[in-house]
Amino acid sequence: MAITAAALQTELSPTWPTGPQVLKSYGTIGTKQHWLISGGTTYKGTVKFVGTTASDNAATQAAAVLVELGKGPSGLAVG
Numbered sequence: 001m002a003i004t005a006a007a008l009q010t011e012l013s014p015t016w017p018t019g020p021q022v023l024k025s026y027g028t029i030g031t032k033q034h035w036l037i038s039g040g041t042t043y044k045g046t047v048k049f050v051g052t053t054a055s056d057n058a059a060t061q062a063a064a065v066l067v068e069l070g071k072g073p074s075g076l077a078v079g
Contacts, residue, residue, distance in 0.1 A: 002027075002028045002033055002054045003056075003057065003058045003061060004025075004034070004036040005022045005024075005025040005035075007058040008022055008025075008035065008058055008061055008065070009021065009022045009061055010058065011058045011059050011061070011062035012037075012039065012062045012065060013042075013067070014037060016043045017040065018040055018042070019040045019041070019042045020038065020039055020040050020042060020043060020066070020069060021037065021038045021040050021064065022035055022037060023035075023036040023038050023047070024038075028054045030066065031053060031055065032051040032052065032053065032054055032065075033051070033052050033053075033054045033061065034049065034050070034051050035049070035051075035052065035060055035065065036048075036049055036050075037049075037050055037065055037068075037069065039069045039073075042069075043069040043070070045073045046057055046069055046072065046073040046074070048068055048073075050064070050065050050068045050074050052064045052065065052079075
């Protein structure tokens with residue numbers, strides 16, 4: 001079941017607005033949900049397009065996003 005941007009934001013950054021932020025949700029395509037994520041001050045200078053598994057819950061999708069943000073500012077993450 002796909003999650004909302006608000007649900008992902010809650011899991012990503014309880015300290016929002018300093019932590020990672022969901023900039024845009026691109027919806028679900030096939031089995032993936034697509035997001036544009038800013039690393040905030042936690043991952044300074046990092047903005048990534050990330051694909052997560054749509055059937056995962058918000059906590060699992062947030063964990064996948066954090067892994068991608070942790071890889072640094074370059075590259076396209078469509079995991």
